[in-house]
Amino acid sequence: MNTRPDTPSTSTVAAGGQLGGLAVTSRPLEAYRDMFLLTDEELVAGPILDCPGGAASFGAELRALGGTAVSVDPGYAADRAELLARARADLDRVVAWHRARPDNFNWGYLVSPNAVDAFFRRGLEEFAADFALDGRRYVAASLPDLPFDDGHFRLAVSGFLLFVYPEVFDLDEHHRCLVELARVTDGEVRVFPVHDTSGTAFPALDELRAALADSGVESELRATGCSYVSSGEDRMFVCRRGRTGRGS
Numbered sequence: 001m002n003t004r005p006d007t008p009s010t011s012t013v014a015a016g017g018q019l020g021g022l023a024v025t026s027r028p029l030e031a032y033r034d035m036f037l038l039t040d041e042e043l044v045a046g047p048i049l050d051c052p053g054g055a056a057s058f059g060a061e062l063r064a065l066g067g068t069a070v071s072v073d074p075g076y077a078a079d080r081a082e083l084l085a086r087a088r089a090d091l092d093r094v095v096a097w098h099r100a101r102p103d104n105f106n107w108g109y110l111v112s113p114n115a116v117d118a119f120f121r122r123g124l125e126e127f128a129a130d131f132a133l134d135g136r137r138y139v140a141a142s143l144p145d146l147p148f149d150d151g152h153f154r155l156a157v158s159g160f161l162l163f164v165y166p167e168v169f170d171l172d173e174h175h176r177c178l179v180e181l182a183r184v185t186d187g188e189v190r191v192f193p194v195h196d197t198s199g200t201a202f203p204a205l206d207e208l209r210a211a212l213a214d215s216g217v218e219s220e221l222r223a224t225g226c227s228y229v230s231s232g233e234d235r236m237f238v239c240r241r242g243r244t245g246r247g248s
Helices: 029-036 040-044 058-064 080-100 113-130 171-183 205-214
Strands: 048-050 069-072 155-159 189-192 217-223 235-241
Touching (some): 029 189, 048 058, 058 069, 058 113, 171 189, 171 205, 205 217
Parallel strands (some): 048 155, 155 189
Antiparallel strands (some): 189 235, 217 235
């Protein structure tokens, strides 16, 4: 979910086939495995930060496997009914966008708009059954200021926020958010995707990686085999602090 919860969700399809407005999404654990190349061992090896957590069932499903996850999102500060209503409305909006612009998407992976609807709706209902603003499993907070100590998490994942809305987050904001995610994570920070909602890759990756290197954060790009968009773009952005060099 966005770091600016008052940002309106307006039109379904913006110019160039982009989704109009930031969306609260509800992806299940299976989607996280694909997006972030998560192994069984990684899922239960230590605390994982999901930021933004949105209305995803990732945390609930991970805990059922014996893992530990903290989901962070500014939207958690909202009234519970308001949060769930927003998530359901955004799911309807995303599915309508898929139907309106079928040429944007990789249906070999997504299957169909109906399949997307069912997949995300399952995640949303599992999130709804598990969600409680307890300050442990679900934390209301915003990038780039997270209420955790340095290296608190073994791994951090961040899906469908950074790189996805370049009209909302400029280069400096991306830098500050990634430095903060790296600060609270002892291992890797994994961000997916590196393209906007139309499938266009983030245009300032080289500048961002150089700025991160200057801040002591190395980075690399990894192919995932998980492409939602017809362009075939499937890369994950990976960074971590404390090493020398700029990655490959």
